[in-house]
Every structure is written in C-alpha cells, then in structure tokens.
Amino acid sequence: MLRPAIRRFLLLCLATILSMPALAGPEEDREAFRAYFSQRFPDVPLDEYVNGIYALDPKAREQWLDIEQFPPYEFAVEQGEVLFRQAFANGNGYADCFDNGGVGVRQHYPRFDPALGEVVTLELALNRCRTRNGESAYAWDSDELVALSAYMAWTSRGNPIDVEIPDDPRALAAYEAGKRFYYSKRGQLNFACSDCHVTSAGSYVRADHLSASLGHPSHFPVYRSKLGKVISLHSRFYGCVRDVRARPFEEQSEEYRNLEYFLTYMSNGLVVNGPGARK
Amino acid sequence: MIRKVALRMPIALTLRTALTILLLPAAIAAGNAVQADPVSKERLAAGKKLAMTRSKGNCLACHAIDDGELPGSTGPPLMYMQQRYPERSELRAQVWDATVRNPDTMMPPFGRHLILSEDEIDLIVDYIHSL
Numbered sequence: 001m002l003r004p005a006i007r008r009f010l011l012l013c014l015a016t017i018l019s020m021p022a023l024a025g026p027e028e029d030r031e032a033f034r035a036y037f038s039q040r041f042p043d044v045p046l047d048e049y050v051n052g053i054y055a056l057d058p059k060a061r062e063q064w065l066d067i068e069q070f071p072p073y074e075f076a077v078e079q080g081e082v083l084f085r086q087a088f089a090n091g092n093g094y095a096d097c098f099d100n101g102g103v104g105v106r107q108h109y110p111r112f113d114p115a116l117g118e119v120v121t122l123e124l125a126l127n128r129c130r131t132r133n134g135e136s137a138y139a140w141d142s143d144e145l146v147a148l149s150a151y152m153a154w155t156s157r158g159n160p161i162d163v164e165i166p167d168d169p170r171a172l173a174a175y176e177a178g179k180r181f182y183y184s185k186r187g188q189l190n191f192a193c194s195d196c197h198v199t200s201a202g203s204y205v206r207a208d209h210l211s212a213s214l215g216h217p218s219h220f221p222v223y224r225s226k227l228g229k230v231i232s233l234h235s236r237f238y239g240c241v242r243d244v245r246a247r248p249f250e251e252q253s254e255e256y257r258n259l260e261y262f263l264t265y266m267s268n269g270l271v272v273n274g275p276g277a278r279k
Numbered sequence: 280m281i282r283k284v285a286l287r288m289p290i291a292l293t294l295r296t297a298l299t300i301l302l303l304p305a306a307i308a309a310g311n312a313v314q315a316d317p318v319s320k321e322r323l324a325a326g327k328k329l330a331m332t333r334s335k336g337n338c339l340a341c342h343a344i345d346d347g348e349l350p351g352s353t354g355p356p357l358m359y360m361q362q363r364y365p366e367r368s369e370l371r372a373q374v375w376d377a378t379v380r381n382p383d384t385m386m387p388p389f390g391r392h393l394i395l396s397e398d399e400i401d402l403i404v405d406y407i408h409s410l
Binding site: 188189190191195196199200203204205206207208210 | 333337339340341349350351352353378383385387388392393394
C-alpha cells in the first residue's frame, strides 16, 4: 500500500529538484527537462516525445497510426497552401514576409523580436504580414490562420526545433515568465501545467492518459477528433487553463506567447512533425 | 512509519470498542440509536455519489475508490482509511486543504477553494472514512 506512495514521493522530489529555478539558464533547464523524462520513461527514445501520449500508450498509438493512414489534417494543409500562394491586393505575398520564402521555417518560431522586444509566434507573424500589406488580420481561431500555420508546419516536417533566446534581458525575462506560468498553480482546482504534464505524465486522470510536456509544441496545429477540426497551440492552452477552472487568457496574449516560448525551447532538438492528429 | 500505523490501529479500535461499551447504556437511556459513529446508509450513499461525480469531488479522477469505474492513478488508492486515519478530523483536513501537508500536491484544496461546501465535504469524508 505504501510502496507506490513512496515511489511517488521520490519522483516528486526528483521533479522538484529538476524543475527548480536554481542558478541555471535555459540550456541547463532544457537538459534537466530531458533528463527527467529519460529517467522517468527509460524505454521511450527522446525523439518519440513528439508523438505526445502515443509515445507512452501503445494501445492508443495503434488507433492513432490507423488515423494517420488518411490524415484528417490534409485538407487544412491543402487549404493553407492555396492561401499561402494567393497574392495580397498590393501584389506582395506571405513569402515576402519570411526567411526562405516561408518554406521550412516553422522550427524557428516562436522567436524573440529585438526591435519590438517581444515574443513573436508564427500566427502573430502571419497576421502582422497581412496588416503590413494592407490586409485585415484573421481571427486567431479562424480556419484560414490555422490552415496557413498547418501548411507552414507541413513544409518544415523533420526540421529540428531551433528556438533561440538571444543575449537580451528582455528575451530571458519572456522565457522566465513562460516557465513561471508552467510551474505555477492556478485556478480553483489549483493545478500547474507541470502537475499534469511533468509530475504525473503517464498517469491517468480518470480516463485521460497524460502526455509528457516534452515535444508538446512539435505537432501543432493539431486535428482534434473530439472537435472535428484543426486547432492552434494557444487554443489548447486555452482549454487546459479553462479545465483547471482559471480564467483563460486570449490566444496570442503575452502570457501564452511567453508560455509557448518556454515550452518550445524545452523541445529544441526534437523535430517539427505538424500538423498532428489527437483525440 | 508503517509499523506505527499498524500499532495505532488496534489501540484505536480497542479504545473505540471500550468507549462504545461505556456509552452504550447512556445512548440507550437517551433513546438514541447508538452514538454518531455508524454513519447512515443514506449519508454513505450521498458521500459516494459526491466522490464519484465529475463536477463535484471527482476523487475518482485521481484515486481508485471502491467499485468506481475508470479510476485515475495520480493519487494513492483510498482504502483502509480508518486504519490510516484513526482521527476523522485528519482525513477531513486532508480533503479540505491537501496543500497543508504537501504544498506541491496535485490534490485540489476542496474546502479552501470552495470547490465543495462544508456539508459536501462532511458527506465525502464520512464515505471515504468507511472504506
């Protein structure tokens, strides 16, 4: 009876030690983050974490592989490509706003913009590209924006995530804010993101099997079969914050952009494999 | 630690038995059904329902409990509770605010955060204590 409790306690200690702010910088954080999951799940190769819960749950994995035979996000990728190639009224296009014509660049987002002093996500960059060219911004949860993001992820599949934290105190502050968000208790239920996706990864909350946060941002936007559509990473953040009975922030709020910055940095070195499919 | 609990249990039981025997005549004299100790079936059923219901205690989300289906596994199974918690008040304190014992606990502070009413907590504690 007490044995699992003791094991849990030891794991908790380990999680606490590994997640301590300490004197460490982002790179030390990232190494500790990986080491924690490697120790926790010694049989799971690091590059499997981009598959979320399917890295930890062989039965769910089989169903998922079946789904991937006819990818439910394919339509979004096709729609995204069409939109991506359409010129704006002024003759420019998305390709003019991104390095390498916007192809294969997903792994560099989110990025810290030194001119603006803030974290810029791919979705934010897409909308700013539109407004700079005289077009109206898309709603954050619009099919169009999600499709564009899906297409850009698609062209970046297999590229290792490479988020940079430049030597700029504002960039480090954004990273730290995202990290604090991840480990802070919130809402009426008093859960931290890390409670579910670090400390309890691999456990069940009722029938829900909890995935590890390592690799979490790799496959977004994601097709959710429960919702029957492709959603953004921030929409997922929104859902998890609502579920702990806290007041969710808006998509692309500074809070969520910093959170994405931290979370994606933790997954540096794993590959982009979006768009993905999940329950 | 384990041994201590094991030792405390029989003492507690003996004490309770002694108390019950001592108080029985008084209870009968007062025309009461014996003491507050045995909780009514209705209360236990109500407590069980609250413990299992998603929008209420949802204890099942994290603990294996009794015959509850699809229990979660982030917390320990709730069993042998009278042995583990001879004092009902300690069990109630754990449910009311688990962060007192472990500030990092995953378990929500049901009383402190007004997730459940005081009455609901009492019902759940009665039920859990009976396991």
